[in-house]
Amino acid sequence: MHRILILILFFLVMTLGVSCGNDESDDDDPPADWSAWEETCDEALVGDLAAGTTWHWQLTGDIDHSVDVHMYDVDLFNTAADEIALLQAEGRVVICYFSAGTWEDWRPDANQFDTAAIGKTMEEWDDEKWLDVRHESTRTMVEARLDMAVAKGCDGVEPDNMDGYVNSTGFDLSGIDQLNFNRFVALAAHARGLSVGLKNDVDQLDALAGCFDWALNEECFAYDECDLYAPFVSAGKAVFHVEYVDDIEDGPSLADDVCGAPSIEGFSTLVKDWDLTEWYWDCLP
Numbered sequence: 001m002h003r004i005l006i007l008i009l010f011f012l013v014m015t016l017g018v019s020c021g022n023d024e025s026d027d028d029d030p031p032a033d034w035s036a037w038e039e040t041c042d043e044a045l046v047g048d049l050a051a052g053t054t055w056h057w058q059l060t061g062d063i064d065h066s067v068d069v070h071m072y073d074v075d076l077f078n079t080a081a082d083e084i085a086l087l088q089a090e091g092r093v094v095i096c097y098f099s100a101g102t103w104e105d106w107r108p109d110a111n112q113f114d115t116a117a118i119g120k121t122m123e124e125w126d127d128e129k130w131l132d133v134r135h136e137s138t139r140t141m142v143e144a145r146l147d148m149a150v151a152k153g154c155d156g157v158e159p160d161n162m163d164g165y166v167n168s169t170g171f172d173l174s175g176i177d178q179l180n181f182n183r184f185v186a187l188a189a190h191a192r193g194l195s196v197g198l199k200n201d202v203d204q205l206d207a208l209a210g211c212f213d214w215a216l217n218e219e220c221f222a223y224d225e226c227d228l229y230a231p232f233v234s235a236g237k238a239v240f241h242v243e244y245v246d247d248i249e250d251g252p253s254l255a256d257d258v259c260g261a262p263s264i265e266g267f268s269t270l271v272k273d274w275d276l277t278e279w280y281w282d283c284l285p
Helices: 002-028 081-089 136-152 175-191 202-208 226-234 248-258
Strands: 055-057 071-075 093-099 102-104 118-122 125-131 156-160 195-199 214-218 239-245 268-273
Touching (some): 081 093, 175 202, 202 226, 226 239, 248 268
Parallel strands (some): 093 156, 156 195, 214 239, 239 268
């Protein structure tokens, strides 16, 4: 009898253990705690980056001015005001990239953050750490960088790392925290007359589509997520889309797979290298 009871108890413990293990694995799933989020954004969106806008994205190296496109996306810190003005004189809209959700140790303002707002190192980026998007220091940084964009003459901004809540940041960020921060970034950009794009954050596209003028996605084709951009496409807003190759010699092959795929209809798609140099392969008709 004792052996039977022991076996029964053992079976129950193992069953509960498996159940608990399954619950723990679910922690990796994006939380859906924003379903009741009812904040809105201003409808006075900025800029003319409509669906199908041609573009060039280069964050490293000397800017290649020879690309015949409507929009250039360049690094806010590394691109001089004179070069931005030259691009505009050539007829380009200039978008300036900066990270809104991470601390980068090489930026000139790196020592201006409250250490309490700096979290874990980003996966695969040893010199970059996640920020607490609830912290005043983070929001102060965003506003200072937006002011820099205005001072340099940028037409708009591409704030990066807008999805910390689904990453291991070192902070207990919720979906609502991320929505509130992303909305803050959009409104702060618009208040300065800057166009602003939503970078990735694919799980919150429906909630945030009204806040942003356009979107920029990395590798939605590889992850089978491009259909989630329907709110931007249906609103006639540009979706700037990139798929990456480790070796630029593989660019034409990847472009054959991506270009013309039904899931990217209405997108402005490029194939790029991970360093975002001047090299590209586009999906123009």
